[in-house]
Amino acid sequence: GNSVTQMEGPVTLSEEAFLTINCTYTATGYPSLFWYVQYPGEGLQLLLKATKADDKGSNKGFEATYRKETTSFHLEKGSVQVSDSAVYFCALSGVRRASGGSYIPTFGRGTSLIVHP
Amino acid sequence: DTGVSQNPRHKITKRGQNVTFRCDPISEHNRLYWYRQTLGQGPEFLTYFQNEAQLEKSRLLSDRFSAERPKGSFSTLEIQRTEQGDSAMYLCASSLSPTTGSNSNQPQHFGDGTRLSIL
Numbered sequence: 351g352n353s354v355t356q357m358e359g360p361v362t363l364s365e366e367a368f369l370t371i372n373c374t375y376t377a378t379g380y381p382s383l384f385w386y387v388q389y390p391g392e393g394l395q396l397l398l399k400a401t402k403a404d405d406k407g408s409n410k411g412f413e414a415t416y417r418k419e420t421t422s423f424h425l426e427k428g429s430v431q432v433s434d435s436a437v438y439f440c441a442l443s444g445v446r447r448a449s450g451g452s453y454i455p456t457f458g459r460g461t462s463l464i465v466h467p
Numbered sequence: 468d469t470g471v472s473q474n475p476r477h478k479i480t481k482r483g484q485n486v487t488f489r490c491d492p493i494s495e496h497n498r499l500y501w502y503r504q505t506l507g508q509g510p511e512f513l514t515y516f517q518n519e520a521q522l523e524k525s526r527l528l529s530d531r532f533s534a535e536r537p538k539g540s541f542s543t544l545e546i547q548r549t550e551q552g553d554s555a556m557y558l559c560a561s562s563l564s565p566t567t568g569s570n571s572n573q574p575q576h577f578g579d580g581t582r583l584s585i586l
Contacts (some may be wrong), residue, residue: 354509384574393471393558393577394510439509443572454523455500455572457509 352377356440356458363465369427371461373414373440376421382443383407383416383423388460389436397425397438435465469493473559473578480549481586487545488581492561499542500575501534502558503527510558516542517564549585556580 357372375383382401386394398407403418412427423440440458472491480486492499497518502510513532514524518539531549536542546553560575 382572386577391579393579394560394575395577396574399574441509454512454515454525455575456512457502459507459509 352381352442352454352456354440354442354456354458356438356461359437359460359462361461361463363430363463365432365465365467366429367465369425369430369434369463371425371438371440371463373423373425373458374421375423375440375442375456377442377456383414384441384443385412385414385423385425386439386441386457387436388439394439430463430465432465432467435463437462471559471561471576471578473557473581475581476579477582477584479584479586482549482551484549485545485547486549486583487543488557488559488583490542490544490559490561490578492541492559493576494540495563496561496576497539497564498562498573499536500560500562501542501544502560504556504558504580513544546583549583551585554583554585556582 354375384399385397387397388394397412398409400407400416403416406415414423414425416423437460439460442456474489478486500515501513503513504510512525513528514534516536519536531547534544558577558580560577562573562575
């Protein structure tokens, strides 16, 4: 079945440091890939997406490139802020099976990011 | 776009009781998903609807769990005879259907969840 593996947290950085959160996946077919962010006490919010190989998703200074050859979708940001402290989830979309039905999304366990002033 | 709304935000109940949660999706979204999230984990898929049809159910979903979306708008998730292990955050999300020519999901919009605590 499909799976998503994220680096374990927490990741602790100083403000303005460079961020990388690794994500690798296994999937049948050609899923879309997503990064979601969850702030304390809130639901998940879409951060960025990529729908096919070599696509780069970007938003709010975050970027991730869909690498089919390495089955990876690593999240990066050049200069983090205290306000970026949150839990980040890598996810892949469900993919329709040839037999017709499944669109079950799969999420990683999440990586907590803590940014200190 | 008022976002996905879930009620209640918190539910505390005794083991063995039945509970029901409600989710109101974004109005134009025809797909609605239920997930369970425990501490330190990502969302685990439970079930999803396309309009009023329930298309997939996870093997995690025991027969004590039932979900409905009777008119293709709001949805309810009921847990009967609750157990300690049911304590979790229950998340609802909605999305549009895949675009024409695509076979993968559109991004999902999540509610803030209902936290269930079983005493």
